[in-house]
Amino acid sequence: MSTDKVRWTPRRLVSHVLLIAVTLLFLAPVVYAVATALKPPGETFADPASLIGSHLRWRNFADIFDYLPFQRFILNGLLVAAIGTLVVLTASSLGAYAFARLRWRGRDGLFLVFLATLMVPQEVLVVPMFILMQEFGWVNSYQALIFPWAFTAFGTFLLRQFFRGIPYELQEAATLDGCSPLRTFLSVMLPIARPALGVLAVFTFIGYWNSFLWPLIVVNDVSALGTVPLGLELFFGQNGSQWHLVMAASVISLVPTLLLLIALQKHLVKGIAATGLAGR
């Protein structure tokens, strides 16, 4: 569409008005959740229905902390997601560089093994992974939330594709200047790969932040080790009828991902368009 002025024909106008209406309808559940989070107790299903209750009750957001340690869930979630993302970025960028730019015997064979593991769904892995956690003594621990899913081949695959697109001349210049492969990797390849690393980082972070099945299995003590989805599920189970509090907790759980989306929208869109699979 770019810069040239688009003429507002009646047809375009109607199309846009309808599109905006559809978008508003689409976003209505989120808006309604925020509105409910600000309603006084007992007004969620008030008749006649209204978006805003008798007054705006900001205290709901403070009240939920009396029921469950939500600050703990948020900190747990941030900690697990941050460390997990760091591990994923480190392991997969190192591996991707070896696959993309170093020559060694068995490279293609090992890469096929990496690719093959991408097909295995998480459900096949969770059962033996739980046994593994028992063996390691990791049941109910941060390690168990972080490490089992930090070595999936997806990141390696994504970054390998990116590294392969970097001109060889840069690598050669570094080698001629006497850089070791490690030095070349750190000071030439990584800086260039920042966009790809960023996309991988965001989707990995969100994956950790949102994950539910594995924490549900491996965490027994939710009040100590729960992440946000787990904490929210527990809160919901205990206070399911207090919708104003449930929604306040939900809205708080939405905030980090929404902030990421707003801050990084262009990169996210590009990342999905380019890589296709990330973030599922």
Next chain:
Amino acid sequence: MATRPIEQRTRPAPGFAARPRPRRRGGPGRRERWYAYGFLSPGVLGLTVFTLFPVAMAVVMSLYDWPIFGQRSFLGLDNFRYLLLEDPGFLVSVRNTFLFTALFLPLNVVLSLGLAFWISGSRWQQVFRVLFFIPAITPMVVNAVIWKMLYQPQGVIAHYLDSWFGIAAPNFLADSGTAMISVVVMSVWQGIGYNLIVFSAAIDELPRSVLEAAEIDGARGLRKFLRVQLPLMSPAVFFVTTMTMITSLQVFTQTYILTKGGPGDSTVTMVQNVYENGFVSRDLGVAAAGAWLLFAVILLITAVQFLGQKRWVHYEH
């Protein structure tokens, strides 16, 4: 593929070329190999411990009676036989998962494709993309909890069905006739933004020249869409249907939050069956076997999709 250019480009200037090649290649080559092993070690170690080993374990476990606590004993294929022939829940969960996929997949693909074309005509395309992406990025548990509120018998959906259309709404999540479709509607709402972006990017990359040529030839509207745009986008459509199929066969979180599989077992999915066998009934062998059956279903359907793609996916562009 990539190795030939490397050799060509790393060939040194003519003056150096006179040196004996084996020495030159032996030295840095071996060093490079050791660097490669060093670089790979974290990834390979992690993948071995946390993927390859568990996969092997999962094979073994599926052949055992393997309670979380207590004695294990070898069963052969009994776990599979139990799931397929005796367990009343497993086949129901397969049926439910297929039903979910059969409803969710076409709705998601058609709606996201339609929306992608709709917003492609707008100068705020990027804004719409981001707005529709919101539920795709927020935690599934949150989305499901929000919809659980909307679906309550006294909730907004029931309220407006009644006051605007005079329809007495069913108890969406507690009525076996509406529970699954309610889960599907919520899931489509959640998942549409993702595919919208993939389609939207594909539309942006449609070759202008071909579209203009088609218009000159008189292709307009639906005809242009079906005969020109859709075939050009077929790789994206294939990609989206394949990926969406795989993820929808793995549906768990939203049904777990919205209905816990109920009412009765009308929304228990295959993953929930695995979860309950393993971590509620504490029978890990049966859970592992169920997970393999799920994997088999995914592989089979994906294989069929890949074989079928020759008929309708065009990769010329």
